[in-house]
Amino acid sequence: MLVAVNNKNHYLNAMNEQKSKSQKHDYYCPSCKEPVFLKKGLIKQAHFTHFQKKNCNVFSESETEEHILGKGMLYQWFKQQEIPCQLEAYLPNLKQRPDLLIWLDEKTPIAIEFQCSALSTQRMIERTFGYTQNGYKVYWILGEKYHFKNKLTSFQRLFVNENEAIGCYFLELHVADDMLTVHYLINQQENSAYMNAYSTQFDLNKVETSLKYISEQLLLLSKKKQNKSKRQLVQSHYFLNRGRNYQVPEIVSFQKYIYKKGDSLVSLPVEVYLPVKNQLFIKSLSYFWKYLLLEWIMGKSSNGVISKKEMHQKISQMINNNELIFYVMPLISIESKKKCADYFIAILIQRGLLLAISNSDWIIQKEPQRYKDEKEKISNFLLLEHSLMV
């Protein structure tokens, strides 16, 4: 821990305390009130530690050096910018102790959590909702063990956040070189677990690296860049075929379903292959939920009008029936997740299957094209891959 209390109940920051042999200091753990002592060396970040290792469930001695260092680093960084910042502040109504608490304005306190070790999904959700439901914002920054590579584990996925300007993003701290890395515009490649993303690093030691600077830089960068999503329609077709050959359960059940509807992995229309923007949030086989939605839309041919309201009801129904399953991502709103339906509608409009007749109503223009044989399909897919249309 970086903060202790003295016998007058004053809070003391380890970074400001001096170690002296002549003077005896009384330091106590703010949580369990047991005596602690100051550890201050040349290499290690100054911090307090318990004399006895048990009985404290808030500040366990398993707190890694990375965690202590990172907290100290962030604290100094906020202080330099004159951003009000509190270390390890206890929030009694939440019974939570964020690593740091900062105020960018008087209204919204922001909790900063530097996560270096495992945490159960349940605890992560509890802590996140504890903050957001009590008027706090929360930012999670990940430690070395969980730095972003080209895939996301289910644990890392919990910490993906979203912002209008920079899309899906992921924050990590590199304590060894004082770097904050932001991965942004993260999106998932269709039919693969690989992620596309842009990354940029900020040196926290540089004078210009303020919070304001970082957000300005990110805004500039993301304006220049776009979600890089290469069209891989032919590969997507082969992916399904392979899944059938290897009897991948979810692909087999998809195939069985479309058979009953008179379709096959060959006849399947291209609309089912085209990726939606927020693929990253969706756990269900992408072809399957799109097929179901397309089937429902085309089944409305009696009057041919689809309203936004109806469509959102259909989406809710699909969620309830487990036909559309999202990943557990506590920082992403359900509204954001449900946008997959809007993106799919946009695809259908671009493909000329639907026509918008108002802001919230569409009319069916034509049926999707079904393929007679694989040759026809592949050549059509290749053509679409090369066209600029997204």
Ligand SMILES: [Zn+2]
């Ligand atoms: Zn304690």
